[in-house]
Amino acid sequence: MRRIPLLAAAGALLLGALTAPAAHSAPTTFVHPGVTVSKAQLDFARTEVLAGAQPWKAAYDQMMASKYADLNRTPTPWATVECGSYSNPNYGCTDEREDAIAAYTDALAWYVTKDARYAQKAIQIMDAWSVTITGHTNSNAPLQTGWAGSTWPKAAEIIRYTYTGTWANEARFATMLRDVYLPTVIKGSNSNGNWELTMMEAAVGISVFLEDRASYDTAMAKFRTRTAAYVYLASDGSVPKTVPSQNLDTTAKIVSYWQGQSTFVTGLTQETCRDFTHTGYGISSISHVAETSRIQGEDLYGTDVGERLRQALGFQSKYQLGTAVPGWLCGGSLNLGLGPVTEVGYNALHNRLGIAMTNTQTLTLGNRPAGTNNLFVAWETLTHGDNPN
Numbered sequence: 001m002r003r004i005p006l007l008a009a010a011g012a013l014l015l016g017a018l019t020a021p022a023a024h025s026a027p028t029t030f031v032h033p034g035v036t037v038s039k040a041q042l043d044f045a046r047t048e049v050l051a052g053a054q055p056w057k058a059a060y061d062q063m064m065a066s067k068y069a070d071l072n073r074t075p076t077p078w079a080t081v082e083c084g085s086y087s088n089p090n091y092g093c094t095d096e097r098e099d100a101i102a103a104y105t106d107a108l109a110w111y112v113t114k115d116a117r118y119a120q121k122a123i124q125i126m127d128a129w130s131v132t133i134t135g136h137t138n139s140n141a142p143l144q145t146g147w148a149g150s151t152w153p154k155a156a157e158i159i160r161y162t163y164t165g166t167w168a169n170e171a172r173f174a175t176m177l178r179d180v181y182l183p184t185v186i187k188g189s190n191s192n193g194n195w196e197l198t199m200m201e202a203a204v205g206i207s208v209f210l211e212d213r214a215s216y217d218t219a220m221a222k223f224r225t226r227t228a229a230y231v232y233l234a235s236d237g238s239v240p241k242t243v244p245s246q247n248l249d250t251t252a253k254i255v256s257y258w259q260g261q262s263t264f265v266t267g268l269t270q271e272t273c274r275d276f277t278h279t280g281y282g283i284s285s286i287s288h289v290a291e292t293s294r295i296q297g298e299d300l301y302g303t304d305v306g307e308r309l310r311q312a313l314g315f316q317s318k319y320q321l322g323t324a325v326p327g328w329l330c331g332g333s334l335n336l337g338l339g340p341v342t343e344v345g346y347n348a349l350h351n352r353l354g355i356a357m358t359n360t361q362t363l364t365l366g367n368r369p370a371g372t373n374n375l376f377v378a379w380e381t382l383t384h385g386d387n388p389n
Contacts, residue, residue, distance in 0.1 A: 025220040026213035027296045033157035033165045034295045035205040036344070040389035042158070044380050046112045059369035059382035060112060066372070068098070068105035071117055075125040077132035081148075083140035093144055096133075100151035101378050107158035108379060119163040122155055127169045130176040141186055143195050147200030149181040150288070150376040153209040159210075159244045160210050175187050177206045185214055188222050190246050193230040194278050197285035198225065198376065203287050208296065223289050224305065229364055232268045232310035240264060263328045267315025275335035276316060284377050285342035291344050291384075295354050309345045310355060317342065317359040334378035336339055338363070340370035349389055 033039055048056035063069060076099065078092030087093040088148045106122035109115070129152075136145045157175075158165060167173075185199040185206070203219035206212075226242045240258065242248040248257055255262045259273035286309050290300045300306060318327060320338045342364045350357045364370075368385065372378035 002289075003009040005357065006198060022051070025293065025298055026207075028215040028288035030211050031295050031297070032208075034292065035153045035157045035208050036295075037154065037158075037383045038295045038389060039162070040385050041318040041383060043107075043112050044387050045389050049112050049382075053383050055368045055385050059379060059385065059388065062369045062371055063105060063379045063382060064091060064109060066105065067117075068101045068372070069109055070102075071121055072103055073121065073125070074126035075102075077129045079132055079134050081133065081136045081144060082138045082142075083144040084135065087144075088139060088278070089138065096129070096144070097151070097375055098210060099116040100148045100155065101372060101374065101376075103155035104151050104158075106376060107155045108382065111158055111162060116163075116165055119159055119165060119303055123126060123158050123163075123167050123169075126152070126156060126159075126173050130169060131179055135175060135180060136184065142187075142189050142199060143191075145181055145184040145200045146199035147179070147376040149185055150205060150285070151204075151378070152177060152181070153205035153227070156209055158379045169386060174210060175258045176322075178210055178212075179318055182206050182215060184210075184211075187219060188226075188245075190243070192278065194282035194285070196222065196226045197230065197282045197289075200290050201285040201292075202375075204292055205346070208292065212389050220289075220293070227286055227305050227308055228303070230270050230286070230310045232266060233304070233307040233311065234266045236264075238264070240270070255378040259330070261330060265315075267311035268329075269312055269316070272316065272334070276320060277335070277339060279312075279316060279375075280337070280339040280341040282298070283309065283316065283345070284313070287345035287348070290327060291348065293349070301353060306349060306353075309387070310357065310360075312348050313342055313345050313349075313360040321363055339373045340367060340380060341373075341376055343369070343370050343384045345382045349385055351388065 031345040045056055049060045056276055076095040079113050081092035081096050082089055083093040098371055103122045103125040106118045121256045156173060159171060164304040185202040185225060200219045203215060207216035232240045238253055239254050240383035248254050258270050261273045269279050269282060290305055293300045316338055319334055320336055325334050342360055346357060346360050346364045349355045369381040
């Protein structure tokens with residue numbers, strides 16, 4: 001079992017000194033485990049859980065009481081996962097996402113308990129899928145591939161780099177990620193922005209596991225462009241930035257793409273007026289990629305990515321907490337339901353960088369322990385809640 005020591009993350013830049021996207025983002029040497037959560041973060045969480053400290057112990061107990069930590073779980077792999085709009089039809093969609101979350105849950109449980117049964121269960125689940133799946137089909141295939149593809153490498157990184165036993169089919173799992181998931185997600189999407197953000201999260205995580213610098217750079221470049229087009233800042237100008245391939249070349253097209261919203265204010269996202277649930281997916285993926293990038297040595301929290309994340313969290317949190325919706329915003333009505341998506345960004349921006357985030361803090365603390373959205377977000381109070389690493 002090879003080990004690669006944790007590299008020191010690059011120092012955070014001041015948020016006022018926003019930097020342009022780097023031409024090359026991939027590290028010379030990848031850090032492992034290094035997809036969303038680092039070894040130092042895992043060590044901190046484990047220490048706190050074993051000491052019975054809160055909120056980590058409650059978060060751990062919540063995770064272990066969930067169906068995902070069941071050692072009797074039988075994986076349900078499909079050769080072809082078919083997912084239509086809103087997973088209708090649903091042929092393997094829920095099974096794939098939940099088995100991936102279970103593998104990640106078991107990997108976390110292994111790390112905290114050092115009980116090899118959990119590592120072996122994670123391996124069993126990953127092996128079942130890697131020997132079976134050949135592809136995804138129907139209209140939601142790109143998003144489904146992104147959701148599951150975001151979770152698999154998080155589980156695999158922990159097992160590959162911390163489990164002291166053997167994983168005989170590790171290479172087959174890597175081939176699955178390379179051949180079944182990466183070609184789909186790396187293409188990106190011109191659908192609503194949460195699609196491409198989640199797909200780039202998957203592409204970045206897979207690239208770390210595969211140590212593929214070229215795909216990492218491609219995914220990171222698309223991520224930077226999409227993040228700038230997903231969260232509006234006043235400094236962007238009178239209308240939001242766009243993704244060139246979408247040909248949103250008039251104000252009317254941009255307004256339509258932004259769910260009919262024609263008044264743009266800092267922190268508004270492209271899907272705020274659709275609903276907060278999908279907005280939460282986009283915010284979550286922004287935070288996950290930023291966290292992975294920081295672990296890999298490039299701190300995006302000090303760039304426009306961090307500023308957009310901060311403003312998006314604050315704007316959505318304010319209304320999620322019950323602030324009255326003004327008439328100019330989404331016709332005076334919002335569909336709430338942000339989900340368990342604030343821990344990673346809040347910890348990075350507030351706890352590490354010391355930025356005041358009153359609304360995000362209130363929402364984050366009130367939602368603890370943050371559980372799972374059963375898609376691609378899981379147990380982030382445990383892994384990132386007030387984590388100094």
